Amino acid sequence: MPNFHTKTLKPLGYPCTYNETTFTYEAHSKRGNTLVMASTQGEQVLIRIQQKEDGVLLVKGDKVTRPTQASFLQKVLIDFRDASEAEEIFTNIEPKKFLHVKHSPYLKEIEFFANHFDVAREIWVEIGFGSGRHLLHQAKKNPHIQFIGLEIHKPSIEQVLKQCELQTIENILVIDYDARLFMEFLPSNVVGRIFVHFPVPWDKKPHRRVFSAAFIEEALRVLHVKGTLELRTDSPLYFEFTFSQMMQLSKADVHVKKNADLEITSKYEDRWRKMEKDIYDVILTNEIEAAPIPKLGRLHFDATVNFAKIRDAFKDELLRGQGFFVHFEELFEINEKSGLIRLSFGANERNERCFIQIQEGKVTYLPETILATKSNVAAHTLIKEWFHGICD
Ligand SMILES: C[S@@+](CC[C@H](N)C(=O)[O-])C[C@H]1O[C@@H](n2cnc3c(N)ncnc32)[C@H](O)[C@@H]1O
Structure with a gap:
């Protein structure tokens, strides 16, 4: 994660622009942390400034708005450092890395899949593509197929995007999104194959696995008839778990293979083979045409709120409901009428981390999606009830 340490930062007059980065506002929390809203080439990034015990300031990107391309964050941090005339005591920013900062046309936001994704072509999905060896190989071999690569590890995403550009591969769309949530965005009966190769085994915390009864159900819905959901794993526990989940379906066509050879091996597979570990494939073929589903909307706030009242009542608190929670973590004040709340919320196992932005009473999520x-x-x-309780 790019960052730098400094003893001083010259205050900026907001809004201001330095090189290609615009700094819109600064917000402060009671814990002594500061956020600066920055944007470059249409992408918004929050810079986080933390006061360390020795009086040194640590300046880095906030995790919630961290851009997928690390080079963007590097560029924003360098512009902030120069605009605020900071003298670095320590930095891990490598300017050479972002000389060619530009958006890849193959990197998509969830908004694209929600509203603009064209499903005319056959679609194949790879979940957790890692180094991307298998995804790139399949995409080159099947140029008529539209591939979607899902990954949550940003350096892997950047690496695959670079390879798409170098090798002129134009049939992969990459998204930085949790695979367990992504399927909900695809229409029914449009996918031919879903690959899940060497997912993190989570042998001690099975509830964190990509595979679950709900995931299998969603995968079957998006697969067309004869489409396949394919797990490849070195973990006997993951294999058994997935197989038994599939056996709970009322009807299932499941094939199992042991130590089958694929045309291409991933870095993980190479490692396991060297260690002479067994490798298991479980392939579930879909037999049923699913009903169409309505498109998923976004969450939004209609009512306005009073920021000063919320600021005065705010404390770090955790609210729990049936299977879900809301954790209000930290409040940042921009001015008397505006600020940000950092929070996490959602299902116990699949939560969202985001900010709520309050500007002149208007409330929005950041990110919006x-x-x-x-x-x-x-x-x-x-x-919303919590807001009403404080403001009404
Ligand atoms: C063990 S690696 C395997 C990578 C690659 N498939 C291979 O065979 O080399 C698992 C990958 O899955 C990604 N991953 C883990 N959980 C995920 C999730 N919920 N959604 C998307 N990707 C995920 C990780 O970031 C990691 O890159």
Whole structure:
């Protein structure tokens, strides 16, 4: 994570622009942390300034708004450092890395899949593509297929985007999104294959696995008839768990293979093979045409709120509902009428981390694309009630 340490930062007059970065506002919390809103090439990034015990300031990107391309964050941090005339005591920013900062046309936001994704072509999905060896190989071999690569590890995403550009591969769309939530965005019966190769085994915390009864159900819905959901794993526990989940379906066509060879091996597979570990494939073929589903909307606030009242009542607190929660973590004040609340909320196992922005009474989520899933809607209702309780 790019960052730098400094003893001083010259105050900026907001809004201001330095190079290609615009700094819109600064907000402060009671814990002594500061956020600066920055934007470059249409992407918003919050810079976080933390006061360390020795009086040194640590300046880095806030995790919630961290851009997928690390080079963007590096550029924003360098512009902030130069605009505020900071003298670095320590930095891990490498200017050479962002000489060619530009958005990849193959990197998509969830908004794209919610509203603009064209499903005319056959779609194949790879979940957790890691180094991308398998995804890139399949995409080159099947140029008529539209691939979607899901990954939550940003350096892997950046690496695959770079390879798409270098090798002129134009049939991969990459998204930085949790695979367990993503399927809800795809229409029914449009996907031919879903690959899940060497997912994190979570042998001690199975509830964190990509596979679950709900995930299998959603995968079957998006697969067309004869489409396949394919797990490849070195973990006997993951294999058994997935197989038994599939056996709970009322009807299932499941094939199992042991130590089958694929045309391409991933870095993980190479490692396990060297260690002579067994590798298991479980392939579930969909037999049923699913009913269409309505598009998922976004969460939003209609009513206005009073920021000063919220600021005065605010404390770090955790509210719990049936299977969901809301954790109000930290409040940042921009001025008497505006500020930000950092929070996490949603299902116990699949929570969202975001900010609520309050500007002149108007309330929005940051990032804006919070899904209206059942548990998110329940948590959002609780948040609105919390606002009403304080403001009305
Ligand atoms: C063990 S690695 C395997 C990578 C690659 N498939 C391979 O075979 O080399 C698992 C990958 O899944 C990604 N991952 C874990 N949980 C995920 C999730 N919920 N959604 C999307 N990707 C996930 C991780 O970031 C990691 O890159």
